[in-house]
Amino acid sequence: MFFRHLIASALTTLLCFSAWAAPLTPEQHAAKEKGIALYNQYKAISAEPYLKIAAQAGDKEAQYYLGEALRLNNRFMTEEAYKWYVAAAEQGDYYAMYRLSGTGSDLCSAMGNCPPDHRTPGDWLLLGRKTAQALAEKGDSEAMYVLYYLSNNFEWLEKSAEAGFPIAQYDLARLYEQGKGFFFPPWKRSEKVEELAKKSAEGDFIAGIFLYQQFLEGDDTAIRYWTEKAVNLGSAEAIYGYGAFLAHEPEQYGFPLDLIKAYGFIYMLKDLDGGGGMQENVEYKLPKIASKMTPEQIEQAKVFAEEWKATHPPLSFFPPKLGF
Template structure:
């Protein structure tokens, strides 16, 4: 799956799905699945869409539906466990890991976790048995999942070396925070190496960090390039950053004033009525930009936004598909 498609669902969590049993969704079911996952990645409720594909037997939709229910309730309920187990029983490794972590869930503290077909330890061991052969064959996603299962950072390092962009981001952050021993400026070089590799692999948070590195060198052309690339992934904060700089609210990175494109980009964030805080930021900035525009320019900006929606991935906060929450 290419980077841009990966962004539509959630970042780089689809490579391993080729090992799941084949399931042909109808066009309507596939559209519902993609809409539901897009809403999930915007911290909005997409369960009614996910349910359509989940009931059709799609493991990824089952996983996201289980995760949404779990997140809304702040712990695994019977309903969320039902869907997570449905996905796990089809070989969905993320679902296995989530079920394996349920021993640390709030319900475990409260003593009211629903009983399942396997214990949390059983699910983790099962995930290990499924992921290990794939990792040993060189599959980057399986290597990263082995890190998630074992918390052994050697597996994350292997995944990074194999080209897994999220693992490369994790390596960069870990080294930046002091992991490992480096002489002189070698730590900084290692951090840059991994952020650059991850950015080139399509991960927008790495693009943001790499922009900071380029800005320190006054490479503003490079900064502008990666700001555009990050926005094109659908990353909410990056869309806002590019829109704000194009609108000169504030000026920065040497962008020429483009009120139409700037307003249009920021207006994309008006749909984010779930969480994440970008809706408030957009509402505060848009009137400042609009004050510099004619009504015709605002109409052009809204038309630009509609065209962007039709040709780019949905806006996303890019949450970790297997967050600790």
């Protein structure tokens, strides 16, 4: 019964979303951005109503993220999550196709009762490969990256990295770091990992920045530069570290003492409401900084935090789009 209802629901969704010509209204776009921001703060439950506004309006990216939020919140592929993945996939979203290709036992394929016109996980895998490859052959570096996961063909990851996709550069660096590939002489491996990490960092990929910083020990000027770069991109982890360094808690890498900014950066992490386990860090570090400050300085720090948030991207943990 569940699977028959699942297929009917998915087909109904496709009929309802058969035409996607209308762009999002400003209100729908704002809801989408808010939903994705909450998802990236590990607050997928809070993200759902915002994502649903844009998903119902036909935005395929919002549909994909809504499927992700529903799947993660329920810890398995639900009927509703499946519906939104299908809606996104039917609009050509290869991330959704990848997710549908791995659904396996959650769907009617496990029961052997799929209707003739129903796509199995294998069908979605083939469609995902076809969709991504068509774009990859035109030079789309992101499509090359997803095609690697859809095909398990390592060459596509290398091509994506060569084409400049920063996430692929990071993933390739980590795989080389773990022993993938052949390098002679052996030290060329470390050189290649550093080269890829630097390129990924230069592409504003947060994980790439963190990886590249591992090669910069002893170069405090470079470490400060990349820390501040990650902070300005909204990385919650970088902001916590930056606030601690500015407070000299600990004193490291030559960061100047600035208690007002230090308190402000740590204080703004309260907005995460415990997302990513950050609340414990805030509760530990903020009183240590406050003990060095006057009440007036603390108020100045709170004003600084509000002004910073108004002019920078939202706080984020930058989870991978392919999910968990």
